[in-house]
Amino acid sequence: MTAVIPAQRRTRGGVTAFGLTADQSAASTLSRRQKQALGGVGALLLVGLVLSPTGTGNVLVVAVTLAYLAAVAYRLMCVKLGTTAPEAIEVPDAEALAVPEAELPAYTVLVPAYREPEVIGQLVGNLGRLDYPRDKLEVLLLLEEDDDVTRAAVARVQLPAMLRVVLVPDGGVRTKPNACNYGLQQATGDLITIYDAEDQPDPLQLRRAAVAFARLPEDVVCVQARLGYFNAGQNIITRWFTLEYVTWFEHLLPGLVALKAPVPLGGTSNHLRASALRELGGWDPYNVTEDADLGLRIARAGLRTEVLASLTLEEANSDFVNWVKQRSRWYKGYLQTWIVHNRHPVQLIRTIGWKGYLGFTLFVAGTPVLAALNPVFWYLAIAWFVAEPGVIAALFPGYVYYPSMVCFVLGNFAMIYAGLVSARAARRFDLLVAALTFPGYWVMMSLAAVKAVVQLVLQPSYWEKTTHGLSAPHVPAPAGEAVDV
Template identity: 40%
Template sequence: MHGRFPHGLNQNTSADAARITTTPRQLVILIILFAGMTASLVIWPSATLPMAFRAFQIGFLILIGWRILALLISQRPQSSPPAEPALLPKYSIVVALYDEAAILPQLVQRLRAIDYPADLLDGYLVLEAHDHATINAANALRRPHWLNILVVPPGVPTTKPRALNHALAVARGELLTVYDAEDDPDPLQLREAAAHFAAEDNDLVCMQAPLRIRRQHKGRDASPFMDRQFAAEYAALFEVTLPAMSRLGLPFPLGGTSNHFRVSALRALGGWDAWNVTEDADLGFRIWRRGWRLGVLTRPTYETPPGRLLHWLPQRTRWLKGYMQTLLVHTRSLAGMGFRGWLALGVTLGAAVAASALHAVSIALIGVFFLMGFLSHQMPSPPWFGLAIMVIGAATALLTSAIGAHRAHTPFGLRDMLAAPFYWSLLSLAFVHALVRLIVEPHRWDKTAHRPDVDHEETVPMHAPLVADAGRAAA
């Protein structure tokens, strides 16, 4: 199936798009800040270092306060779900795929299980023109009559959001949702979203379903440590942070899947930014800038973790690179954000980037402190205030993960908590990768490898991702 693609979609080259990594003004400001900090460290190190540490401590205190508030707000009982409308709207389902021939049968089976009137469904498997293996597999499958194959014409950038924009251009639904290849959505998720949209005014334009990690890898790709930490991280975000932000009426970064939209609003926004490698995070704040609202659903979508470090690192690199892109895009203008918007941007994307940069450094400094005391046989007087902030910050992060994991029915025990700082340190490795990639190849897309759920997973090997050119990549 092919369609016409309006220039209002997938052609965003304006100053508020990630196609431009930094504007000239932003570049000048960054250079001045870097030069000023470097000069200050060289000329006045005794004054600069304490001021820098104090600034970091203030940031940690704000983040601690936010996490405690989010935990308290998310504890509030949820209101009863709205009644399902008498007339359900037509619903478009979009799945952008690349190199996913093996997982297609499982995906189609799960889409077929969605509990929604078939005559009101309008689905699209969106495929890249050069991905002949997935195109052939999709054509060979027996699909529901409402599930179409949409081949994206060649062009740049070859990213997931560009593919989604092509589907948005031809979608016939009043509402639209996005799923990923490995997703297993709750069959009643669409009905819940339709009920919320019918019960609310038109300012509510997006609903995010919780994403839950249900399965861990086995065999050669087994990594219980990575899988359990990743699952707890997801639980903290989707079971605690996003519900709290929704109840406070704050914007938040969307997940890359299981977001449900009013199609009219999504088209008015111009669709997704095809140049942003975390188009979902960006879109949440673009919705806010237009004066619209986001909400959360209760019926989840189940996903699989990326697995070993070999697969986790490219995915997390892309996420952090996209967060940096989004921060650069949304700090170009003050219009439409307001205090609550800046607060939300800071405690989500800003905190994620800053924490990733500082985790390994902070843990290393603590290790050096105790090592020096051990070697000198005289423990120096610790910086009690700073140490207390770090301990309380780690405790609130672990508590958030533990509560979120309990709500998501995800295991996260004492051993996982003790191991968490090692996982956090890996985020710093991803941060360094992301920063370099943002400079040298900002629009290159690191694709996460997927495979179907089987009883003996070791019989279905996952191909190693190509970090330099993994799947979709800008030409």
């Protein structure tokens, strides 16, 4: 009989963080000062459009063009550094298995699940493959109190002894970080990680992370394992998604680590020192990309994140509508993270430096904002080549038009080339066609970004559920066997 921890208490407003103040949380989107600053910029823009609409339009086009150039240049620099940076932390199988069980730290695995009955059987099997002493392993399956369908699915499965079901109290926000904070209150491990319900982690991943932490200095409080997809070949969307992950975990993430820039964590397989996580305040229950926010708070505290050479396989989103839902949530969370950490920008710059702040802005804010602006510039480009209207000619005088055209042509080519480089470096030749057709993925990104901006205004903390189980069941490779990312 597996123990079920009941909903023992509710927390005010659903907040179950360990020390975040209102100023550090996305519970409210804009602070009073930020609203005043936004209002001032809006008023200035309105005055400019009234007094000199063409001149104001020129300034806006130049500003956005420079932002595009900076964002593309920063990403390319990360990719370049990622190809030459020191390798991710390697812990060979033999070394991971050689550590005596008595010397391994206690480990807690948090698994938040909401309305996912279709993957419970697979989840239990994947967790059962984890090679870690059972007396030192604690797995907390975090279920919402009113999630009857998932609770019923769990009741039909024989659960291993190290797994406990934790019922998260109903009320307040219903988000993954809120559930994780409730699980953190119950956790007893020295190290903590999160797996999503559909994850298939490397069976030796916990051992590898424990060895890595023993090697690393105390200021490294997080090691992020690599993520990949087991259904990459299902359709063009999963191929694009896989190529994006290959670029991120093989090049961009190592590049950010090499730059000593803040690292937006992945939502799963980030392994943390429990004591540091509690001191940092846990997760922000109101931030829908809580992993990115935690990565920033790690950097602001003068602590570090490293990359672990261990793979967790996930299910790539294969459905267009489902993909847009998931990506719009990620983008909305990126915007929340940037806004929250910019409530005191001078203090932020003092803690992470100008370079870190520039990278944070270009990466975390620039990604969704520029994606949302893409349709505007695509429309302007199409309209110009079709009809050459005078209003566009006025917006793009020669000194603006030619740099913008260079940005448009070379920037797009550079990003496609970066995808080809990533596919080749990872020896994923099945992704070369996806790299060449990647602009189609940009259209999807832009739709998601526009939706994210709208939701940030109307439903900032709404957690849009991602449906899993859309691909054929996948049989994990045996421990120690190589798996393509």
